[in-house]
Amino acid sequence: LHPDGGAGQDGRRGRGGPLLHRIAGGNEFRLTTLVMFTAAACASVMKNTTTTAMFVPVVLGIAQRARVQPSKLLMPLAFGAILGGTCTLIGTSTNLAVSGALARLGESQELAQRFQVDPQLMRPFSMFELTPVGIAIVAVGMLYMLLVGMRLLPARGGAEESLMDQYHIREYISEVIVRPESPLAGQTLAEANLSEILDLTVIGIIRGDKGRIAPRAEERIEAEDLLLVQGRMDDILRVKTEAGIEIRPDFELRERDLEAGNVELFEVLVLRGSDLNGRSLRSLRFRERYDLTVLAINRHGMALLTKLSNVTLKFGDVLLVQGRKENVERLKTDGHVVLLEGESGTRERAGKRVWAVLAFAVFLLFSITHLFGVPLSVAVLFGVLILLASRAVHTQEMYDLIDWRLIVLIAGMISFGTAMESSRADQYLADLIVRNFSSYGNLAVLAGFFALTVALTQPMSNQAAALVVLPIAVKTALYLGVNPRAFAVAVTYAASCSFLTPLEPACVLIYTPGRYRFLDFVKVGSILTIAVFAIVMLLVPIFWPL
Incomplete structure (x- = not known):
């Protein structure tokens, strides 16, 4: 620690x-x-x-x-x-x-x-x-x-280039129509499991006059829905008959197709020690767990855009995610990622700031002066006890910090x-x-x-x-x-x-x-x-x- x-x-x-x-x-x-x-x-x-x-x-x-x-x-x-x-x-x-x-x-x-x-x-x-x-x-x-x-x-x-352009995702996103006889009609996105079965990710739904609906795992697909899907065109063409879908040939992706209402695009950086490390999005059940959709993964300058559910995440990966700000903040608060969009404005336990400073001051006092012959390890322990007693850091978080x-x-x-x-x-x-x-x-x-x-x-x-x-x-x-x-x-x-x-x-x-x-x-x-x-x-x- x-x-x-x-x-x-x-x-x-x-x-x-x-x-x-x-x-x-x-x-x-x-x-x-x-x-x-x-x-x-x-x-x-x-x-x-x-x-x-x-x-x-x-x-x-x-x-x-x-x-x-x-x-x-x-x-x-x-x-x-x-x-x-x-x-x-x-x-x-x-x-x-x-x-x-x-x-x-x-x-x-x-x-x-x-x-x-x-x-x-x-x-x-x-x-x-x-x-x-x-x-x-x-x-x-x-x-x-x-x-x-x-x-x-x-x-x-730089800010002059949009996230869509930075990740070159336009060519991997298409709009398809769910035909009435499609086996997808009546199923939820979780039940349809398109990412695993068809290598496609649904990132948007347009239904009649309701406009665009942020795709949650429990969202039910209906006939005549327009689905905004991410995947290779070859995969869409391969499965369009068995999935009962038709491709809209005149579709052109715009920024507002991915961001509408309180749904936005964010970049998050996977931290060392995060539970995301060494696991795939599928094994994490990432979409169901955080209500966020990963559109791309940037690894050392290389954008990964297909078969993302099978990619094993690593420390330093940057994920382009689509969802609501509060869900991204929850992922950040859990200590898994850093949000790359400037200061997020969150103030986590701001009232405990004085206790954190006091704990550090006590640690410095004993470690510098060697008061009463206290060794460095015990000086750290004094600071830790102050943090725990004041609840500036919770016990489970203390274990996570080790x-x-x-x-x-x-x-x-x-x-x-x-x-x-x-x-x-x-x-x-x-x-x-x-x-x-x-x-x-x-x-x-x-x-x-x-x-x-x-x-x-x-x-x-x-x-x-x-x-x-x-x-x-x-x-x-x-x-x-x-x-x-x-x-x-x-x-x-x-x-x-x-x-x-x-x-x-x-x-x-x-x-x-x-x-x-x-x-x-x-x-x-x-x-x-x-x-x-x-x-x-x-x-x-x-x-x-x-």
Whole structure:
């Protein structure tokens, strides 16, 4: 459980967009500066993924008001959040994981007996131990993005293009007439099950003089109904005889055919940890459960428009849904998605804001001052108890906020570390590195571990990469007779700064809304990674002398 758990339930989300826009106006340089600074400041005390998810709709709203392409602001948002996570112990879960692993290494009898290491060098990180170098990393990262990165960012997206045009759905929507002898007449949409049997999705019904009716699962189809269906024309032609339907050849899809009354189109982004992850729309019974129709799925810039009921949803997918705003808000409130339409205006438990701030203040007080010798874990527990007692966060939500994947990962890496130690694999690798690279100098070895950690964060999670490299880096430092804490800190910064690809969770969140491509991250992020590397190599030996 991360200390930022109460942030999403106290009504603080989505309230900063108008203020940022008033300060910066339509100036792209000032907007980028404010977005990066705000994201970095928030991410220093919240997970960077949480910060990014919280600000994506805000930044989209700013981009729309300022008439700036979203791609110009969303990557700076994600990079600002990642940079800000290097500033404090609680900035990222990677910092916490490395801090705990370093303390466990310090308890090793083998290290104590063989190297007579000073216990102070192996103690957990303090709350602001990483801050001086972290602030420098943020400053250099912002300077790079403002002077160079802004010119490398693509210009994509914007409000001038409708959602229908963005997803190219016109060619997949047709209007059909239900003939009197059709077996569909008299059945509800749920009973007809057109999406499973015929690979067609009914997204609208026009019945006589009643106009368009929003298609609910319990809506009954009648003879002579005009159905607005989504699917491939080949599938419609294939089944039109057996389904008893006729295609209207003169149909031309217009915006109002998909939006009428209180039925609108929305884009929602699937969050990590959502119940939607790893499941198909069919298995979720999505339409019946939320009274929403998914018209398209945008996955890493590719629009999926057919056989959507069988598509397995993934973290970062953007769904184009049709339905009522209150139903979308319910889906959002359940913690499954982020609504990508600027600030939604909802204020979830706004009256509990004071309690959320108090809980965080109590956590900071004990974690900074170490009052009565209270450890960090107990300081977090005090904050959690305040949130639960005030009902700013409910008990079930507290369980949902726990990152079980990280807990399992840490448990697995503890076993992995034990196996490496008992088999002396870490000692073998450390010996190998010392024999082959010590002649280049201690700083070169430190740089090598930084580069190795950055490389491993691409196919692995940041936490896993750090926990794999850490024991080898510490053993190598001890063999070289240098400060193991400096190596641990360098590994921490390297694992927390993943800009090269959109595989970092914060980057996944902005990949589709920003209409980015894979190479956009390589182009902008590679230079930023080099800049962070230079700062770490320059400052770590100063604050943690080798």
